[in-house]
Amino acid sequence: MLTSVFIAAVSLALFWMAAFTLWWQMHAWRTPEVLASTRFGRPDGDGHLSFSLLLPARHEQAVLDHTIQRLLESTHTDFEVIVIVGHDDPETTEVAERAAARDPRVRVVVDTHEKKNKPKAMNTALPHCRGDVVGVFDAEDQVHPELLAHVDHAFRTTRADVVQGGVQLINFHSSWYSLRNCLEYFFWFRSRLHLHAQKGFIPLGGNTVFVRTDVLREAEGWDPDCLAEDCDLGVRLSSVGKKVVVAYDSDMVTREETPGSLMSLLKQRTRWNQGFLQVYRKKDWKQLPGFGQRLLARYTLMTPFMQAFSGVIIPLNAAVALLLDVPVGVAFLTFLPLVTAAVTFVFEVVGLHDFGKQYGLKVRLVHYVKLIVGGPFYQVLLAGAAIRAVWREQRGRNDWELTTHVGAHLTAAEPIREDVPA
Numbered sequence: 001m002l003t004s005v006f007i008a009a010v011s012l013a014l015f016w017m018a019a020f021t022l023w024w025q026m027h028a029w030r031t032p033e034v035l036a037s038t039r040f041g042r043p044d045g046d047g048h049l050s051f052s053l054l055l056p057a058r059h060e061q062a063v064l065d066h067t068i069q070r071l072l073e074s075t076h077t078d079f080e081v082i083v084i085v086g087h088d089d090p091e092t093t094e095v096a097e098r099a100a101a102r103d104p105r106v107r108v109v110v111d112t113h114e115k116k117n118k119p120k121a122m123n124t125a126l127p128h129c130r131g132d133v134v135g136v137f138d139a140e141d142q143v144h145p146e147l148l149a150h151v152d153h154a155f156r157t158t159r160a161d162v163v164q165g166g167v168q169l170i171n172f173h174s175s176w177y178s179l180r181n182c183l184e185y186f187f188w189f190r191s192r193l194h195l196h197a198q199k200g201f202i203p204l205g206g207n208t209v210f211v212r213t214d215v216l217r218e219a220e221g222w223d224p225d226c227l228a229e230d231c232d233l234g235v236r237l238s239s240v241g242k243k244v245v246v247a248y249d250s251d252m253v254t255r256e257e258t259p260g261s262l263m264s265l266l267k268q269r270t271r272w273n274q275g276f277l278q279v280y281r282k283k284d285w286k287q288l289p290g291f292g293q294r295l296l297a298r299y300t301l302m303t304p305f306m307q308a309f310s311g312v313i314i315p316l317n318a319a320v321a322l323l324l325d326v327p328v329g330v331a332f333l334t335f336l337p338l339v340t341a342a343v344t345f346v347f348e349v350v351g352l353h354d355f356g357k358q359y360g361l362k363v364r365l366v367h368y369v370k371l372i373v374g375g376p377f378y379q380v381l382l383a384g385a386a387i388r389a390v391w392r393e394q395r396g397r398n399d400w401e402l403t404t405h406v407g408a409h410l411t412a413a414e415p416i417r418e419d420v421p422a
Contacts, residue, residue, distance in 0.1 A: 004330045011333040017306055018340035020299075026347065028191035028248075038194045040247040043146075043153040051079035051148055052131035052213065056111075056121040060139035061091040067141050068099045068106060076148035081106045082128060084121040117400035118206075119222035119229035126221050135210045136230075142255035143208075151210050154247055161215045161242040162234075164193060165208035166253035170359065172367065176374045177265060177381070178258035179367055183348060186355045190248050196300070197246040201285070201293045203276075203300060204234030204244070208254040215242060225398060226282075228275020235279055235297065239287040250358040262381065267401040269385035273304045274393050305386045345372055 028038050053071055057064045064083070071081050083096040087110050100106040109125045122136065133155065137143060147165060154163045166189040172182040189205065196202035209230065219236055222229040238244065259265040279285075285297035352371055356363035392398075 004327055008330045008333050011330075011336055014337035015333075015340055018337050018344065021303075022340060022344050022347065024192045024195060025187045025344075025351075026191065027195040038190070038247065039249050040150040040252055041153055041157060043149040046156075047076055047078060047149065047152050049078070049133050049152045049155055050131040051076065051133050051135055051152075051210070052129035053079055053081045053135045053137060054084060054122050054125050054129075055081060055137050055139060056084040056118050056125075057092050057096065057139035058086055058089055058116060058121075059092060061095045063140040064092060064095045065099060067137065067139055067143070068096075070141070070143045070145075071137070072103055072105060073145045074143075074148045075145050076152065078131075079105065079148060080130060082109055082125050083107070084109050084111055084125045086110070086116050086121075087112045115399070117224070117227075119226065120224045122229075123221040123224060126217065129213055132213055133210050134213050134216050136207050137254065138207045138256065140256055141207060144252050144254070147208075147252050147254070150247070150249075150252055154245055155210070155212075158245045159243065160245040161212050162204070162237060162244040163210045164197070164202070164204055164244060164246045165210070166190070166248040166250075167205055167208050168250075168253040168255055168359070169258050170255045170361075171257050172355070172361065172363075174258060174260075176370045177262060177378060179352075179370055180374055180378045181258040181265065183352055183355060183371070186351060189246075189253070193246045194248070196296075197244050199293060199296055200290070201238045201288060201297050201300070202234045202244050202246070203228075203231035203279075204237075206230040211237075226275055226278050227271045227398065227400065228279060231272075231275060231301075232279045232282070232284075235301075236284050238293075238297075239284050241289075266381060266385050266388070269304075269382060270388045270392065271401055273386050273389035276301050276304055277389060277393055304382070305390075345375065348375075 028035050055064075055067065055071070068081060068083065071079075083099070083106060085093045085096050085108060093108070093110070096106075096108045100108050107128070109128055111121045111124045113120045113124070126134070133151075135148075135151070151163050151165060154160060167185060168189065169178070169182040169185045172179045193202060193205070207230075211233075215237070219233065219240075223232045226232045234244070259268050280298070280301040285294060285301070288294045288297060348371060349368055352363055352368065355361070
């Protein structure tokens, strides 16, 4: 009897989690009006804000110069690019200094912390920012020339404190896991973050995020000890009532590449999961005024762990129901999560088609097969990252595991500059 009750309870919990996640993913596509509201407004041609664009780079000499050049091609007329390099990284420093010598809009700031990470680097540069708005990009980013004009317009027309733009992994063809990784970003920035902004609680993305400089300084920048400094900043700003606007246009997104190996992806997800756990334990989200907001915050910050384990438990739960002698009603309940998972797979297939259409990428039959077949294996990887994150947090391991980049997202028409050292 107790076994049946336990199986039924687990099945209903998994069904609720899967249904809630699916609802989040589908938010932007509910109606044509909702989809239209998620896009940037057309700029009016009046640029009133100045930008300080932070570009932290560590051992990124292979991709940094290309990113700097893309930023300098911006149609906006008032911005500076601040490249942050480590004092122990001469190769990246050389690339940054060459760019600064070519264009006075580029400045180089040196991070002298012995233990380095992204938030420490950005905090080092924050006192040097001259712009009205601080924007953050990663060293491998491919940025659209008109993005700053659209962000400027969004700040002025919405009176936002923060504008979160879209980020999209592009190289879906590189491996079986890169396909799922790209689709995750597509659903996250295309749909889910808009719902978070609407509810007044949002874990910000790691780049293409723009914050008014006075707001950022008032918040004392980024938490130097948090492995998800972007999520933490979003939680802290949401908790004090700052207005966050999310806008997504496939033309305007910042393009990036997936991690180059399974181990690199595992380490990246471990860092994100551990960071979410750190933000949860800091409890800044408890300052949110609404009960629904606090519930959303609690669920969101624990979602990486619940989703990772649910992907492994769902098939095991169904197998237990088939192998054990349980009542028919309980056995039926165990298959509810599988039904939701099947619906999610269908939505992912449709999403992959839309992803390819929006970005002009040719999605073949083999990619759809990889998407479906690779699903369970991807969940196992996420579960492993969640377990590793908890293990690292319990052992006090807080070191930053860097994700290397090689420029796999760059098109043949826009190669990495040949004068950059490999």
